[in-house]
Amino acid sequence: MRAPLWTAIAISVGLIVLLGYFIPPEMTRFAFILTLRSILIGWAVILAGVAALVGVLNLFMVHLRRMTARRDPDRYSILLVIAFLASFGLGLYLTPADPQYQKVVTAIQAPVEATLMALLVITLTFGSIRLFQRRKGLMAVVFAVSAFFFILIASGLLAPLQSLPGIGGLFEFIQRLPIAGTRGILLGIALGSLTAGLRILLGADRPFSG
Structure with missing residues (x-):
């Protein structure tokens, strides 16, 4: 050891x-x-x-x-440094609990998050296309169809169909499926963290030993 x-x-x-x-x-x-x-x-x-x-x-x-x-x-580094100094200085002067400071941060953070989600959609679409090219099987079809279907539901284009009898309940059930997937991912992260912690407790992994 x-x-x-x-x-x-x-x-x-x-x-x-x-x-x-x-x-x-x-x-x-x-x-x-x-x-x-x-x-x-x-x-x-x-x-x-x-x-x-x-x-x-x-x-x-x-x-x-x-x-x-x-x-x-790097011009982007200039923007990052200016934004960092501005946000850090305003945070020290106004404190993070100030409502105006929170509005400014939210106004910047919300578009960034929306942009990242849009990039995620593009990445999923590109990934499904590459998956079809490399592995043509049932799982590739399921992945592509589910990704396209959930993107279509999230876009709101199918919202008028929810008023039809029997369709609204089906849409509610389908919209719960991503929540179940998210919980599954969180459970996987929790089990992975638990396994890593147990390995450290048992001395199998020693990340602190250099």
């Missing part, structure tokens, strides 16, 4: 935090475990916040170097 000390610390911290979730608050005999769990989680939140701040500052410095490059300065 390359780093037995750090492995032991990681396993101990993970077991303490995991054990704290199985101890009810009424058991005062083990109250120290709950207190220790809260302290460890607080430290983890602080470390995660610092890591995110370091990542943002690193991104800012990378684009600042691109902006000040002697040859072919």
